[in-house]
Amino acid sequence: MNRKQLKFCLIGAVILFGGCTASDPTNHLDSSADTLFQIKPDQNRAALERQSGTDQYLKLLLNVAEDAEVKEVQVKPGLVSKGTTMLSMPLTDGRTVSFKLSRSDNVASGMVGWVGDMPSNRRQLYPSPAEIDMDPLNWVSLVSDGNLVVGDIRVEGQLYRLTAVGKGQQVLVKVDETKLPPEAAPIAVPVQPQGNTPSLTAPLSSKSKIRVLFVTTRQSRALYPNYGLELILALLKANLYLSNSNVEALYELGGFYDSDYDETGKEPQAQLNDMMADKPLGAAIHIEREKARADLVSMLSTYSIYCGIAKMPARKETAFSSISCFGALGHELGHNMGAMHSDESPVQGIPAYAYGYKHTAPNFHTQMRTSHGAIPYHSNPRLQYEGVPIGTVDKNDVARTFNERREVVENFYPTLRMQVFTDLNFQGDMCAMSLESGVGKPPCDQPKSAKVFNFVPGMRLCFRSENYKEVCYGGSFAGSFEVPDLKAAGALPSGLYREGKVGDDAFNGDVQHVEYKNDYMLTIQLHSLPDHQGASCEFRLGRGSGGSLSDWPQCAALSDGKSRSAKVFAFGGGDSKLCFYNADFVQSLCFTGAYQGNFSIKNWDEGSGLPAGLVRTPGGGGSMNGSVHHSFYGFGPARRPPAP
Structure with a gap:
């Protein structure tokens, strides 16, 4: 096969584990489970290829399909919901398997995610508290928008992709991962002088929220008919790898930017560099990124030589990645977070332990080694699979790397944090809240004083009553400040300005909303x-x-x-x-x-x-x-x- 013709890539691979496995898929058909889809009895690929908008996409799917196994299916999108505890799915070889629900969430507006794995006695065979929860060979991840469902189905390590083509047609693809291109070596970001380098210390936040902005190109929008749904699935899986690995971070959707960028004649590294703010594409991305306050930016492209490429480790001005395989997203974001492929090729500027892990007997590798065929985990020596640690302390602990770097990345666009009090001078009941750009409701009744952390110059923080009378703070100030009385002017640090009425009638009623957004002054x-x-x-x-x-x-x-x-x-x-x-x-x-x-x-x-x-x-x-x-x-x- 001519690899230059391969433009669409899918995550996954055959994972061959040595020894016995605790899960046998043939024993995991639950007759009470709802069937998510049926393989249509009359398969007419020629007719499907003739459908408008499907011919190019189907050819790309066929390029990565094992023995050209692409089956048209009839899907029930409504079954992807929190109320569905078991789902069954037929495979291309005639078997049907069932998965039990592990987690289900609203992953984006109008979209629901569903993750599950097969029941297993592995935890009884390996009772250590360090034994991982999810079966790394047999699991499923799905996203539905109510009309279509996309997902990865893994059975004995073999990947099946459920995807959508054309105008509502859905297909099941048995993927041959040997046909997928590799992930590129990341582009090293020059190491900052020691005085300006954020120290890797214990984070202050219990969990970091890292916002990700997706960028598309002319070519990627034309090639991938349901790119939004696929990118949400990719983000869901990236978060799954974090939570499975005990990384206290969450990737949040920062939005989509459909750029006018033309990929023609540009190699992956050139495209990645075009995302920098001093280039026309980068200037446009910067505007959208500022609006979304997105810590990381990833662009969906159509190049065929790699599945993805990224800057590593990212600073705010270099926090970019590009992917042509949806399944490579978690891997490329991992480069932004400071992790590398293999400790066999150490890289300057990152910790000695910031590498993916590969093990023999049982055979497995983690996400940063390569996303193809990886278990849904990052290397972590404190976790085990079948009694074997999935990392090493000295060379393979990506989970530690991410936990040390997560707050650095999160604070490319710091989240405003507040403590609000029910009495003056920070007395009474206290509760904490965090604010991104937008409107939030204080979790305390009748707040009268507040402590504010991570205020950013050029932003505006407003306290509003139920009829939208308000007191606001803005200016050039950066950092933390205290307001012992929300109704009084009080002393403020240099560069911070209070705008609004002073006195007991400053609010007509209690504070009902707090707003944090770009300052209009x-x-x-x-x-x-x-x-x-x-x-x-x-x-x-x-x-x-x-x-x-x-x-x-x-x-x-x-x-x-x-x-x-x-x-x-x-x-x-x-x-x-x-x-x-x-x-x-x-x-x-x-x-x-x-x-x-x-x-x-x-x-x-x-x-x-x-x-x-x-x-x-x-x-x-x-x-x-x-x-x-x-x-x-x-x-x-x-x-x-x-x-x-």
């Missing part, structure tokens, strides 16, 4: 020297507002135009326009573009170091250094505000 920080040095001052602008530096008493030292650098927080993107002017409004420097977020101006007369998607437009000639007297924040095309 712009915060500008001016400095008297380049590179944000020297004397400084700070002020805030709403849309359609502006003024002279002399209008702000805190900027008296810079009111004669002495500024030579600046920081801007919460630029709105879209049609936003921020302009600075000299004393007589002849010279100007304006910023526009799709970029949304914070940016720095290291020198008014230089345009280097600006984020992709931000457009810098000087006007009037001459130098702006030492000539910044006025500012204006508005919308749309360039316009000069009226002189004060």
